[in-house]
Amino acid sequence: MTDSIIESFPLTSMDVTDLQQQKLKALFPEVFTESGKIDFDKLRLTLGENVDAGKERFGLNWAGKSVCFQTIKQSSVATLVPARDESVDFDTTENLYIEGDNLEVLKLLQKSYLGKVKMIYIDPPYNTGNDFIYPDNYAENLNTYLEYTGQVDGEGRAISTNKDTDGRFHSKWLNMMYPRLFLAKNLLREDGVIFISIDDSEQSNLKRLCDEVFGEENCIANLIWQHSLQPKGYSGTFSVHHNFVLCYQKSSDFELANLERTDEHNKNYSNSDNDPNGAWRSGDVRNALYRPNLIYPIQTPSGKIIEPPANGWRWSKETLQSKIQSGEIIFSTDETRIIRKIYLNTLDGRTPETILFGKDVGTTREAASEIKIIFDGKQPFDTPKPTGLLKHLSALSGLSRNDTILDFFSGSSTTAHAILDLNKEDGGNRKFIMVQLPEPCDKESEAFKAGYKNIAEIGKERIRRVINKIKTAQTETEAKADLVDKLNESNSPQDLGFKVFKLQKSNFKVWDANVEKTAEAIQFALDEFVDHINPQAEQEAILFELLLKSGFELTTPIEKLTLSDKTVFSIADGALLICLEKALTHDVISEMAKRSPSRVICLDEGFQNNDQLKTNAVLMMKNHGVEVFRTV
Numbered sequence: 131m132t133d134s135i136i137e138s139f140p141l142t143s144m145d146v147t148d149l150q151q152q153k154l155k156a157l158f159p160e161v162f163t164e165s166g167k168i169d170f171d172k173l174r175l176t177l178g179e180n181v182d183a184g185k186e187r188f189g190l191n192w193a194g195k196s197v198c199f200q201t202i203k204q205s206s207v208a209t210l211v212p213a214r215d216e217s218v219d220f221d222t223t224e225n226l227y228i229e230g231d232n233l234e235v236l237k238l239l240q241k242s243y244l245g246k247v248k249m250i251y252i253d254p255p256y257n258t259g260n261d262f263i264y265p266d267n268y269a270e271n272l273n274t275y276l277e278y279t280g281q282v283d284g285e286g287r288a289i290s291t292n293k294d295t296d297g298r299f300h301s302k303w304l305n306m307m308y309p310r311l312f313l314a315k316n317l318l319r320e321d322g323v324i325f326i327s328i329d330d331s332e333q334s335n336l337k338r339l340c341d342e343v344f345g346e347e348n349c350i351a352n353l354i355w356q357h358s359l360q361p362k363g364y365s366g367t368f369s370v371h372h373n374f375v376l377c378y379q380k381s382s383d384f385e386l387a388n389l390e391r392t393d394e395h396n397k398n399y400s401n402s403d404n405d406p407n408g409a410w411r412s413g414d415v416r417n418a419l420y421r422p423n424l425i426y427p428i429q430t431p432s433g434k435i436i437e438p439p440a441n442g443w444r445w446s447k448e449t450l451q452s453k454i455q456s457g458e459i460i461f462s463t464d465e466t467r468i469i470r471k472i473y474l475n476t477l478d479g480r481t482p483e484t485i486l487f488g489k490d491v492g493t494t495r496e497a498a499s500e501i502k503i504i505f506d507g508k509q510p511f512d513t514p515k516p517t518g519l520l521k522h523l524s525a526l527s528g529l530s531r532n533d534t535i536l537d538f539f540s541g542s543s544t545t546a547h548a549i550l551d552l553n554k555e556d557g558g559n560r561k562f563i564m565v566q567l568p569e570p571c572d573k574e575s576e577a578f579k580a581g582y583k584n585i586a587e588i589g590k591e592r593i594r595r596v597i598n599k600i601k602t603a604q605t606e607t608e609a610k611a612d613l614v615d616k617l618n619e620s621n622s623p624q625d626l627g628f629k630v631f632k633l634q635k636s637n638f639k640v641w642d643a644n645v646e647k648t649a650e651a652i653q654f655a656l657d658e659f660v661d662h663i664n665p666q667a668e669q670e671a672i673l674f675e676l677l678l679k680s681g682f683e684l685t686t687p688i689e690k691l692t693l694s695d696k697t698v699f700s701i702a703d704g705a706l707l708i709c710l711e712k713a714l715t716h717d718v719i720s721e722m723a724k725r726s727p728s729r730v731i732c733l734d735e736g737f738q739n740n741d742q743l744k745t746n747a748v749l750m751m752k753n754h755g756v757e758v759f760r761t762v
């Protein structure tokens with residue numbers, strides 16, 4: 131059979147368990163058997179006393195937890211199809227908007243975005259009893275999605291909200307969150323960070339869940355965000371003014387950034403004595419803890435005695451003397467106390483605090499105003515976050531100007547809005563990846579009446595409008611200052627575009643390993659498989675599927691070449707060559723091989739059952755050092 135001459139291209143998403151096994155193998159190669167399986171007894175021996183053999187242990191458990199692992203393990207056979215007409219600057223932009231169920235999408239992104247994201251922000255459904263919780267079905271998750279979005283029968287399937295009366299209320303939510311967080315963690319860089327908005331309904335469960343997924347030692351803070359300022363009137367219960375932002379680092383490589391100081395933060399610093407070191411404020415000289423060895427009197431220049439504070443001073447006698455000598459510690463004019471100077475110019479920004487006040491980062495009311503400004507006074511989305519909150523979290527994560535930010539419960543795209551604004555403010559090139567389910571808008575909602583059928587349409591439209599706003603402001607400023615030429619020369623222009631992709635069935639039929647083992651069923655599956663490319667699939671959709679499943683980012687530059695009268699796509703400056711021609715020739719194969727790419731992919735049907743051509747192709751590729759040559 132010809133198929134064995136060239137290896138087939140794998141069409142499923144990355145096997146996440148395989149990745150975990152590889153990590154284990156790197157640490158304990160000795161516990162792997164010849165056939166690549168894990169010898170648990172050996173692992174136990176290797177770990178010695180560190181194995182907890184007891185049955186009762188601390189941890190979070192819920193109904194369905196074991197199914198989560200199957201959900202994670204099940205590879206996705208879906209793809210992401212480009213939607214050029216809904217995008218802005220499709221060919222050049224590095225921003226992404228992906229419409230689909232985020233579980234499938236996260237699986238599809240594993241290969242291309244593994245360890246590439248600096249910051250993740252998510253604002254998932256809080257499980258208040260009124261929000262719908264996506265019903266994962268590990269065996270046929272894609273089908274659930276296709277039914278939900280009406281891609282199966284054109285109707286669309288409603289998903290009911292998770293009710294408080296439901297016997298598995300919390301379990302359902304945890305089952306939804308666990309696999310997503312697990313997969314999201316893989317996408318974070320080692321110095322990356324994730325922020326998760328949540329309220330009281332699931333905060334305690336989420337904290338425990340994150341401790342399990344990210345490691346308790348990686349919890350940086352449980353931030354409190356003051357979302358509203360006005361009391362809600364007397365009702366016999368608390369007027370709730372906050373919810374939480376849980377914050378976990380991927381590893382200790384992450385560094386929490388200090389924040390910028392403003393005039394407001396500097397207002398207590400002055401230079402009343404013309405100190406050459408500049409403005410200062412006085413700092414505490416007392417020790418917070420009882421330190422008997424630091425309890426000693428101080429003699430002033432005129433011989434007076436200053437008694438020590440009850441716990442003692444902060445420094446030893448010698449250190450204090452040297453500070454007096456350097457002028458960092460001075461005596462009050464009446465010589466009854468010492469004053470420690472904290473100089474403004476020695477401060478490296480401002481240490482972040484765990485409470486995010488509404489006046490500093492915005493409230494839900496401000497979030498509503500922001501979205502109304504964008505949508506001409508209408509509010510098509512009920513629960514947006516303020517862009518100020520996202521900008522603050524970006525500052526905490528120490529985003530550099532080229533970093534990638536992911537939000538996979540992106541709603542009205544507040545995160546994209548904030549990132550576009552930040553780039554506009556400092557000329558940065560941060561890139562966003564938004565993921566959002568096309569959750570239908572309620573027929574009675576303002577959004578539906580305004581023509582938005584689902585939330586993804588609102589999210590995309592918000593980004594388009596923010597982009598237009600920035601473009602209009604730029605044109606006005608440039609016209610005013612007559613700076614057009616200068617700007618074009620000196621600055622690379624801001625990336626004011628985004629590529630839209632949609633979750634869909636693969637463009638290829640993927641061999642179903644679960645096919646019933648009867649002669650008829652296998653024959654039927656084989657017949658179906660013969661023409662295994664969806665006849666409706668567009669060339670560009672196939673191209674992006676191969677790109678994604680080869681582990682290239684969706685924004686990788688693609689060049690269209692003509693080699694020996696055939697079209698060949700050159701990916702990432704020729705690292706990968708893809709030829710989707712249905713009639714391959716010796717010449718085009720030779721031309722591709724001569725360019726010595728590291729990988730080449732062709733259609734299997736392109737060889738038209740010509741075994742001789744296939745064998746020659748394999749030889750040509752080998753001779754030119756092509757590492758991977760696959761057909762699909």
Ligand SMILES: C[S@@+](CC[C@H](N)C(=O)[O-])C[C@H]1O[C@@H](n2cnc3c(N)ncnc32)[C@H](O)[C@@H]1O
Pocket residue numbers: 230231232233253254255264511513514515516538539540541542543544545565566567569585
């Ligand atoms: C609280 S909202 C996020 C709001 C957002 N932070 C903003 O400022 O607009 C949560 C969003 O997650 C979306 N969502 C829920 N389940 C999802 C899933 N499985 N995949 C993708 N998005 C989902 C919902 O449609 C909803 O729009």
